[in-house]
Amino acid sequence: MASERVFEEMAKAVVDGLPEKARALAAEALRAGIDPLAAIDQGFKVGMDVVGEGFARGELFIPDLMMSGEAMKVAIATLEPELMKRGQHRQVMGRVVIGTVQGDIHEIGKTLVATMLAANGFEVHDLGVDVSAQKVIDAVRQFNANVVGLSALLTTTILNQEVVIQNLKEAGLRDQVKVVVGGVPASQEWADEIGADGYAENATEAVQVVKRLVRQQA
C-alpha cells in the first residue's frame, strides 16, 4: 500500500531527526487525504519509539532525542488543524506536571522526559527548574494533573522530592496523582523510601513507567 511507504518515510524522518522533512511529509499527507491520526500513530510515532529504544540502549544520546522530538513536534503541529477539522484528537494519555525540584537548576534530563511524554500523547506542563512544592500543587490543581514528575541531580536537593509528596498529602491531592521521580541519586529504593509511585532511570523508561501507572488509575 502506498500509505505504508509514506508511514515508513515519516518514521524515518523522526528517527533521522529532520524537522523540515517531517513537516513536508505531514503536509504531503494532508494533501493526499491521509488520515492524520494514522499518520501520527503509524508513521511519526513509530519513529519516536525506535529513538526511545536506541536512547535506552545507549546508542542514541541527547542531541538525537532532541532533534527527533523536534521533528515529532513539528509533524503533529502540521497535522493538528486537520485533526481538529475532522473532530479527531490524539488520545490524551494523561496530564503531567513535571519539573526539577526547588534549589536545583539542572534541566536537561527533565526536558527529555517532557519531550518523550509529549511525543507519546501525554499533555505535559513543564514547570522548569527550581520549582517549589507550592508551584507543583498549584499546577496539579490548575491542569487537573494525574501525573507528577520530579527531577533532581544533587544529593541535597533530591530531598525536596519528599517535600513535594508531603505537600501533596497535606493538600489532599496525593491520591489524585501518580508521582514519578528521577535523577542521578534517585533509585527504586529511594522512590519507595519517600512514598513515590515510581522511579525512572531515563526518558524512555519514564514513558513506560508513567504509562503503567496511569493504567493502574483507570
Next chain:
Amino acid sequence: MRIPILDRLAQGAVLIADGATGTMLQEAGLPAGMPGEAWVLPALTAGSPGEQPAAILALHRAYLEAGSEIILTTTFGGTRVRLKAAGLDAYAPQINQRAAELARQAAGDDVYVAGDMGPTGEMMTPFGRLTYETAVDLFAEQAQALAAGGVDLIYIETMSDLNEARAAVEGARRACELPVFCTFSFDTHGRTSMGVGPSRAAQAMAEMKVPAVGANCGHAPEEVLGFLPLIRQAAPSAVLIAKPNAGVPRMVKRRAVFDATPERMGDLARQFVALGAQIVGACCGSSPAHIAAIAQAIHGRKE
C-alpha cells in the same frame, strides 16, 4: 617555589589534584541549592561577614594536608550565565578573582592553583540557545578573572558538549597565556550525555593542542580504566588526567552515600598511574580522606 606545571609534568611527575567541593562545603553549612561561589565574597551573603571564605580556605587546607599538589578554585559554576541562577552574575569577575586569591593564599608558593571552569549549564545551538561565540566570551571573562587572581593554569572540567569544551579552550586562550587543561564527564554508556566518546573528545583536544586531557566525574570510577587508553591513543602527546567520583551515589536514609572507600580510590589511583595518568584526584562524593589514600597510594609506592 614551584616550576611551571608543564615543565613539572614533562619531567614525568605525577601530581595529586583535590576532591569534591560542593558536598564538603555543604557539610560546613552551605545551604542546599546555594552554589559554593556564593561563599567566596562574604558581603554578598547573609550571616557573619568573613566566615564563609574561611570555610573555603579550610577546605583547601584540608586537601593540602591530605596531599593535594594541585587545588581547584571554588569557581566550578563561575561563568556569568551559570551564576545568574543564584543572582550573582553581576559579581562574576570579582567572585572568580577572589576565589583564585583564596586558593593562592592557601596554596602558598609550592602548590599549583588551577582555575576551575565547569559547564555553563546552557545547551549550545542548535539544541539550545547558547551560541559558540557567546560561550567563548563567557569563558574568556571567567579565565581573565581567574588569571588576575593568580592561578597557574586554567582547568576546564566536567564537559559534555564538545563544542562547549572547544569554546572554553578558545575563551581561556583569548584571555590569558596560561596552560589550559580539559577533562570530560563520560557518564552515559561510556560517553558524555551528549554522546561524545573518549576518543572523539581526546582527538578534538589534540587538534587544539591542549596539553592535558582526561576524564572526571562520570559514573563509576572503575570506568576510567577503560577511558584512559582511548584518550592516550587519540591524544598521544597529552598528559592524562583521572579525577573520577568516589563511587556511584545512592540515597540511604536521606543521606547520600558514595560507595567507593578511600582504599578503593587509592587502589584505582595506582592503576590510573600504571595506565599513564599524571594527574589524579577525585570528584563527587570524595573527601580529604579519599585524597589522602590516593596520595599514599601514588607517592607511597615503591619505585
